[in-house]
Amino acid sequence: MRALHVITGLGVGGAEQQLRLLLRHVPAQCDVVTLTNPGPVAAGLTADGVRVIHLGMRGNRDLGALPRLTRLIRTGGYDVVHTHLYRACLYGRIAARLAGVRAVVATEHSIGDTLLEGRPLTPGVRALYLAGERLGRATVAVSPAVAERLRRWGVPGRRIRTIPNGIDAPLFAHDEVARKEARMFYGLPEDAYVVGGVGRLAPGKRFDVLVRALAELPGDVRLLLVGDGPEQETLRRTARALGVADRVVLTGERPYLPDPGDDAPGVVALLSAMDVLASPSAEEAFGLAVVEALAAGLPVLYASCPAVEDLPPDAAPGALRVTGGAGAYARELLRLRAAGPGGREAPQAVRRYDIAYSARKLMDVYTAALAGSTLEVSSP
Incomplete structure (x- = not known):
């Protein structure tokens, strides 16, 4: 199985370090695209043997990044596209669909009741998020609290999977x-x-x-x-x-x-x-x-x-x-x-x-996404 992870940036943050740790345990061939900021975690992933591509996106409205990402997904022959963080989830889901990949998974790392990745959660941001979410096949919540927030937003429960973050x-x-x-x-x-x-x-x-x-x-x-x-x-x-x-x-x-x-x-x-x-x-x-x-x-x-x-x-x-x-x-x-x-x-x-548990559950999500299944993965 070939999977492409699309993330907004690779500075030292919780989502970024969680991705690096996860890829050490997921039994799939994984590449990573960072839209911006190929920071210290990018260097760490490269040291781990993971191919990291910097898309060079200049800002939230750099629409030229979309065709570049679409071409990359299409030529890479990926089975699954997995997106992380708001901007990457929006652009990554659209690009994956344009490239013909339907097994699209997203992980929600930083959704709060009033904040999204530390920024105010406005009605416009929420509407844009929901429009993009419909292009995916599964959305992973890192805790039951996040899963409940997603349901309150209107994300169908059949597409929400709860897989906790893991640590070594x-x-x-x-x-x-x-x-x-x-x-x-x-x-x-x-x-x-x-x-x-x-x-x-x-x-x-x-x-x-x-x-x-x-x-x-x-x-x-x-x-x-x-x-x-x-x-x-x-x-x-x-x-x-x-x-x-x-x-x-x-x-x-x-x-x-x-x-x-x-x-x-x-x-x-x-x-x-x-x-x-x-x-x-x-x-x-x-x-x-x-x-x-x-x-x-x-x-x-x-x-x-x-x-x-x-x-x-x-x-x-x-x-x-x-x-x-x-x-x-x-x-x-x-x-x-x-x-x-x-x-x-x-x-x-x-x-x-345990990170190994989280990796096993994520592989279950990939398998279900490839099969087009809507069966929920059980919470821990």
């Missing part, structure tokens, strides 16, 4: 050596209490809540934010205004594991360097950073995380939902600090999100 859980096991090295690299004292956040520095992630919470916490507490985005300078200004700039570390985009020649720690090592992960984002489609933190044995404070909320009660005892702003996070962080470090062991619930 053993990769995130706590490493004391990596903890010390990562702290040393970023100048974090060994005895500091380090609050971490992982994700795109965008308004919807609400990392400013953590900066404001830091101002209410003792001076030996540090904030370690892993990611990049348009809010970076705003966060720096907020930290300076609150007098905590010297206690905030912004690492920028980091891969899970650094490439050869890259001395900076990757996400895996940075999770070991943290004492707690906080995710104040009010709208999440899954909550991948939370699951990865749980796999690292970290306690987690979160505002929205379908990956945890879909679990049986008490399946993830280290995760606590926090409602409210900076004051609420500061109070819970003080409580966790006073309780002392835990055993740094991952809860059994993490096994539910």
